[in-house]
Amino acid sequence: MSLFMSDISSSVDSGASPGLRERKRLETRRRIAEVAQGLFMARGYAATTLDDIAAAADISRRTFFSYFKSKDDIILYWRDADTAALLADLLKVSPDADPLDAVRDVMVAHIGRYTTEQMTAVDNLMRSSESLMARKQAFYAEQEVMLFDALCQVWRHPEQRARLRMVAMVSVGAMRLALQTWREQSGQRKPASRYLLEAFDILRKGL
Structure with missing residues (x-):
């Protein structure tokens, strides 16, 4: 999670010199994941709803689904980043x-x-x-x-x-x-x- 995995955030969704539009999309996705992670840690995973995440990230529920399919996908986002960092070191x-x-x-x-x-x-x-x-x-x-x-x-x-x-x-x-x-x-x-x-x-x- 970004709270204690900030050193790997650059590994998520990495690509070859993305354009401005793509960079903004990736930044928004990362921001949503960071907001959700903070809510999970503070309230618990089950107690945090998609509406909670959308409100805290200042987006609509519909916009949330443009970046993630579910709460699980947010956890997997950070898990994949962690794995990417390990493989990059290898x-x-x-x-x-x-x-x-x-x-x-x-x-x-x-x-x-x-x-x-x-x-x-x-x-x-x-x-x-x-x-x-x-x-x-x-x-x-x-x-x-x-x-x-x-x-x-x-x-x-x-x-x-x-x-x-x-x-x-x-x-x-x-x-x-x-x-x-x-x-x-x-x-x-x-x-x-x-x-x-x-x-x-x-x-x-x-x-």
């Missing part, structure tokens, strides 16, 4: 690096940007919507495909494809395991990045 990695180590370092650095309080707020928000929870499984599959594509752009030799697909699969799995373990903590939560490092250590040592 694309900067040297092809001389080991793929699994590179993904680990990028993922740990990325998740380490957020405090435990911020991570908890996002987790609570995502879990407050049954429709969003239902889409999580599909998102993990999409993330695996996108990660594999980014890996192939860095490590271009065709003979590495099988290995890179495996790296994408186990890396997403490590992230899922780390977040689940982090979520199940009792008392004061430790940083999610610590659990992610431990998950990759398990991979390196062998299952």
Whole structure:
């Protein structure tokens, strides 16, 4: 969410030098998403209506649907921006690096940007919507495909494809395991990045 993901906002809807009209459209879309995010955090996801968002963004309900199809789409907007930022960092990695180590370092650095309080707020928000929870499984599959594509752009030799697909699969799995373990903590939560490092250590040592 923009409240604590301002560093990734430029990754949303990025394109090659959009014209003035397109830039205004993207800016409006981002503004609506930021307003909605603030309402979600203040009132809760379920308690925030589309009319609330439209009023706070100073637009009509009809105009809202020109930019988003639903409240869920606003959450997905920020989720996609977060993923885009992670993949952009991965694309900067040297092809001389080991793929699994590179993904680990990028993922740990990325998740380490957020405090435990911020991570908890996002987790609570995502879990407050049954429709969003239902889409999580599909998102993990999409993330695996996108990660594999980014890996192939860095490590271009065709003979590495099988290995890179495996790296994408186990890396997403490590992230899922780390977040689940982090979520199940009792008392004061430790940083999610610590659990992610431990998950990759398990991979390196062998299952």
